[in-house]
Amino acid sequence: MDTDIKLRERNRGTTATRENQEVSSFDLTFSDLSYTVGKGETAKKILRQISGTFNSGKLTAIMGPSGAGKTSLMNILAGLKKSGIEGRVNVNGAERKFKTFRKQSAYITQQDHLLSNLSVEEYMMSAAHLKLGNDVSEKEKKLTIELIMNTLGLTNSQSTRVSCLSGGECKRLAIGLELIDNPAILFLDEPTSGLDSSSSLQCVAVLRDIAKTGRTVVATIHQPSTRLLDQFDQLYIVAGGSCMYQGPVNSLIPYLQSMNLQCPDHHNPADFAIDVASGEYGDVVFRLISGIENGRSIYQDNSSTSCVPSTSHDTEVDEVDETDFMINSHLRTNKRGKNELSYGAPFHTQVAVLLRRTWRTIWREQILTTMRLTLHVCIAILIGLLYWQIGDDAHAIYNNAGMLFFNHIFILYAAMMPTFLTCK
Numbered sequence: 001m002d003t004d005i006k007l008r009e010r011n012r013g014t015t016a017t018r019e020n021q022e023v024s025s026f027d028l029t030f031s032d033l034s035y036t037v038g039k040g041e042t043a044k045k046i047l048r049q050i051s052g053t054f055n056s057g058k059l060t061a062i063m064g065p066s067g068a069g070k071t072s073l074m075n076i077l078a079g080l081k082k083s084g085i086e087g088r089v090n091v092n093g094a095e096r097k098f099k100t101f102r103k104q105s106a107y108i109t110q111q112d113h114l115l116s117n118l119s120v121e122e123y124m125m126s127a128a129h130l131k132l133g134n135d136v137s138e139k140e141k142k143l144t145i146e147l148i149m150n151t152l153g154l155t156n157s158q159s160t161r162v163s164c165l166s167g168g169e170c171k172r173l174a175i176g177l178e179l180i181d182n183p184a185i186l187f188l189d190e191p192t193s194g195l196d197s198s199s200s201l202q203c204v205a206v207l208r209d210i211a212k213t214g215r216t217v218v219a220t221i222h223q224p225s226t227r228l229l230d231q232f233d234q235l236y237i238v239a240g241g242s243c244m245y246q247g248p249v250n251s252l253i254p255y256l257q258s259m260n261l262q263c264p265d266h267h268n269p270a271d272f273a274i275d276v277a278s279g280e281y282g283d284v285v286f287r288l289i290s291g292i293e294n295g296r297s298i299y300q301d302n303s304s305t306s307c308v309p310s311t312s313h314d315t316e317v318d319e320v321d322e323t324d325f326m327i328n329s330h331l332r333t334n335k336r337g338k339n340e341l342s343y344g345a346p347f348h349t350q351v352a353v354l355l356r357r358t359w360r361t362i363w364r365e366q367i368l369t370t371m372r373l374t375l376h377v378c379i380a381i382l383i384g385l386l387y388w389q390i391g392d393d394a395h396a397i398y399n400n401a402g403m404l405f406f407n408h409i410f411i412l413y414a415a416m417m418p419t420f421l422t423c424k
């Protein structure tokens, strides 16, 4: 209760400075993007001169049948793939610069690679130390993570270890960790995979809130329910490496209707669109791709002009409520790392934070720690008995060398043991 009040007070305090906050928004456009893997006869075209626009302040879903090229597209846009690519990717109209872009954006993978023995708060704090560096005070870091946890609904679980979190909470934690250094563009690969419908809704609602703060949020998504789909602002459908639809979610059905494709009553529009993209309604995909000019246009359900060039978009950010602003204001204050291209914490801080974090995780592996302690004690007794008082005996030089060799090997393997035992 106290924390709630404090947070509200802090929030009120930051609201006063709202006018002074610079909102850096990044519109991502890509044109004639092709992606080919392999060479010569084995070459495979994954993306085919695809174009599109992902606007700031919008939550965009990339949808499509399995193998259509969604992940490839997102990896290319996030800068994770660099070879075999043709075409242009622009940020706010200027060519994307990899070094800058990697710092302006964050990529949240489908699998959360989280350390299971840390609590939510410890995890967030370690990330804050690493990402925000020494220029940001401890108090400011604490405030930042408190606000992120509050916004993502993780406050009640802040002392819970990752191993005990639900799937939805793990996903929200993964998002929270990326939010600490205030990325302007957020890519998420299937953020709802493995979550039940209510956790999926919660997760996407969080993403929607983040988008409302002026960020560009792009997520690939598989078979969303109608309710889930409604949470998204924009939809980008990939079919066989080409763009089949780009536009607002609620314009999807009118677009398909304009191509003589009638979504059956009570049918999930997302499922219908995927069926169409998979070719279940005949060879209409080509018409759909031409209709949207392979992503060069954005469809709008407007009787006079149905398609507008993808560059003429509305970048106006929706009105944000108190919660949205919490992310907006406090995270924006931490933008120095992004804009000045610094590397967050200096090397010695990184080493110290990572050592502390590793020590905690190892110590909390109770079975492992007990085993290691027992093993060390047993081996120490054994070596002590075997090589008792040989150090002063010049005749036992080979035994001395043998003991040193044995100790080195033992220390080496004992250090590797946690990796063997904890890797899955």
Ligand SMILES: Nc1ncnc2c1ncn2[C@@H]1O[C@H](COP(=O)(O)OP(=O)(O)OP(=O)(O)O)[C@@H](O)[C@H]1O
Residues within 6 Å of the ligand: 037, 038, 044, 046, 064, 065, 066, 067, 068, 069, 070, 071, 072, 073
């Ligand atoms: N490096 C590669 N070498 C060969 N084929 C590849 C490579 N990368 C991707 N592909 C192929 O490209 C196609 C698109 O892959 P991608 O992962 O982008 O699809 P997707 O739409 O994300 O699928 P899913 O929804 O199943 O994850 C697939 O057929 C995949 O096998």
